[in-house]
Amino acid sequence: MASLLIKNIHSLVQTDISPRRIAKGKDMQHLPVINEAFLLMEGDRIMEFGEMYACPERADTVIDAKGKMVFPCWCDSHTHLVFAGSREQEFADRLKGMSYEEIARRGGGIQNSANLLNETDEEVLLKQALNRIDEVIGYGTGAIEIKSGYGLSVEGELKMLRVIQHLKEIANIPIKATFLGAHVVPQAYKNRRDEYLDLIINTMLPKIADEGLADYIDVFCEKVAFNPVETERLILAGERFGLKAKIHTNQFNSMGGIEASVKNKALSVDHLEVVNDQEISCLKESDTIATLLPTAPFFLDDPYPPARKLIDAGLTVALATDYNPGSSPSGRMPFVLSLACIKMKMTPEEAVNAATLNGATAMEMEHDHGSIAEGKVANVFITKEIPSIAFLPYAFGSDLIDQVIINGKPV
Numbered sequence: 001m002a003s004l005l006i007k008n009i010h011s012l013v014q015t016d017i018s019p020r021r022i023a024k025g026k027d028m029q030h031l032p033v034i035n036e037a038f039l040l041m042e043g044d045r046i047m048e049f050g051e052m053y054a055c056p057e058r059a060d061t062v063i064d065a066k067g068k069m070v071f072p073c074w075c076d077s078h079t080h081l082v083f084a085g086s087r088e089q090e091f092a093d094r095l096k097g098m099s100y101e102e103i104a105r106r107g108g109g110i111q112n113s114a115n116l117l118n119e120t121d122e123e124v125l126l127k128q129a130l131n132r133i134d135e136v137i138g139y140g141t142g143a144i145e146i147k148s149g150y151g152l153s154v155e156g157e158l159k160m161l162r163v164i165q166h167l168k169e170i171a172n173i174p175i176k177a178t179f180l181g182a183h184v185v186p187q188a189y190k191n192r193r194d195e196y197l198d199l200i201i202n203t204m205l206p207k208i209a210d211e212g213l214a215d216y217i218d219v220f221c222e223k224v225a226f227n228p229v230e231t232e233r234l235i236l237a238g239e240r241f242g243l244k245a246k247i248h249t250n251q252f253n254s255m256g257g258i259e260a261s262v263k264n265k266a267l268s269v270d271h272l273e274v275v276n277d278q279e280i281s282c283l284k285e286s287d288t289i290a291t292l293l294p295t296a297p298f299f300l301d302d303p304y305p306p307a308r309k310l311i312d313a314g315l316t317v318a319l320a321t322d323y324n325p326g327s328s329p330s331g332r333m334p335f336v337l338s339l340a341c342i343k344m345k346m347t348p349e350e351a352v353n354a355a356t357l358n359g360a361t362a363m364e365m366e367h368d369h370g371s372i373a374e375g376k377v378a379n380v381f382i383t384k385e386i387p388s389i390a391f392l393p394y395a396f397g398s399d400l401i402d403q404v405i406i407n408g409k410p411v
C-alpha cells in the first residue's frame with residue numbers, strides 16, 4: 001500500500017485521539033490541535049500522526065507543509081447539487097423586490113428547476129453534477145449529502161436518485177442520498193395535494209426502497225410547501241422503508257416542523273433561520289442535529305439562524321452549503337464558515353467542528369470522516385501558509401487551500 005507523509009505541519013487541526021463522536025454545545029469550542037506535527041497515511045486511511053519528534057523517516061511520498069495547516073476535509077451534509085439550468089432570472093427579480101416565496105407561488109422557484117430537470121437527460125445531469133463535485137472537492141469538501149427534489153414526478157425523482165447512485169459509484173468522495181419528493185406540491189397537483197402525498201408514499205417510496213436509491217427522507221416543511229401534519233406522515237412513511245429523516249424546516253416560518261421532526265427522531269433539522277425558545281427547548285431534549293445553512297439567508301437577504309442561542313443551549317450544530325440553484329448557488333464551505341463567524345457569531349473553532357465532525361455525524365459518517373483519527377479515511381486538506389485557524393474564516397473569499405488529499409492521494 002502506498003504511503004503519504006505530510007511533515008512539518010504548522011498545525012494539525014481536529015485531531016481525535018480518543019474517539020469523540022460529536023461536538024455538542026460548549027464542547028464545540030474544543031478543537032484539538034497538534035502543533036509542529038506529521039500525518040502519515042497508508043492506502044486510503046490515516047495511519048499515524050503526532051508531534052514532529054516522532055515523525056517516521058520514510059514514506060513513498062513526502063510533502064513538506066512548513067508554515068501550513070492540515071484539516072480534515074469538510075463534511076457538507078446538505079446539498080441539492082444535482083440540478084439542471086440556473087435561476088439567475090429569479091435572482092434579478094428578487095433584486096427588484098420580489099420575494100422567494102412570491103416567486104414560488106407564481107410557479108417559479110423549485111417548480112422552475114423541476115421543469116428544467118425533467119427536460120434534461122440523465123447523462124447531462126450526471127456530467128454537470130460530477131463537475132460540481134470536483135469543484136467542491138477543490139474547496140476542501142471530502143464527504144457530501146445530495147438530495148433529490150427537482151423531479152416532483154415518479155420518473156423525475158427516480159432519475160435524480162439514479163444520478164446520485166451513479167455519482168456514488170464514480171465520485172471519489174462518499175455520498176449520502178436523500179429523497180426529497182416532498183420539496184413542493186408540483187403545479188400539476190396544485191388542488192390535489194393529498195394525491196401527491198399518496199403518490200410519494202405509495203409509488204415513489206416503494207420503488208426507491210426496492211432499488212436502494214436513498215439513505216434518508218426529507219420534507220420541506222414550510223407555508224409554500226408542506227405542513228407539519230403532512231411532514232409527519234411522510235417521515236413515518238420513510239421510516240417504514242428504513243429511511244431516517246433530515247427535514248427542511250423553519251426557513252421562513254416557525255410552524256411546528258421542529259416538533260414533528262424531533263417527535264419522530266429525525267437525524268437533523270436544517271435551516272432554522274426562524275426559531276423560537278420553545279423549539280430550542282424541544283431540540284434540547286433530542287439527539288436531532290441543528291444544521292445551519294448561512295449562505296441561503298445571505299443569498300436571499302433573510303435573517304440568519306441564531307447560532308449562538310442554539311450552541312449556548314447545548315445543541316449540536318452542523319454547517320452545510322445547501323448548494324442549489326435557487327437559494328444558495330454556491331458549494332464553497334470556507335465561505336459558509338466565514339458567514340457562520342461574521343453573521344452568526346460562531347467562533348472559528350465552533351465553525352470548524354460544525355463543518356467537519358458534526359457534518360459527518362449529520363450524515364452518519366462520523367466513524368470514517370470528520371476528524372484526523374487513526375483508521376479514518378484519509379480525506380484532508382493542506383492550507384497555504386496561514387498563521388492560525390481563525391485566519392481561514394477571517395480572510396473570507398480568499399482561496400487558502402493549497403492541496404486536497406482524498407483517499408490518501410493528492411487530487
Ligand code: NIG
Pocket residue numbers: 080109110113220248251296322324325326327328
Ligand atoms: O434548502 N428550501 C427549500 N429547498 C432549498 C431551495 C431549493 C430551491 O430554491 O431550488 C433550500 O433552500
Ligand code: FE
Pocket residue numbers: 078079080248322324
Ligand atoms: Fe436545502
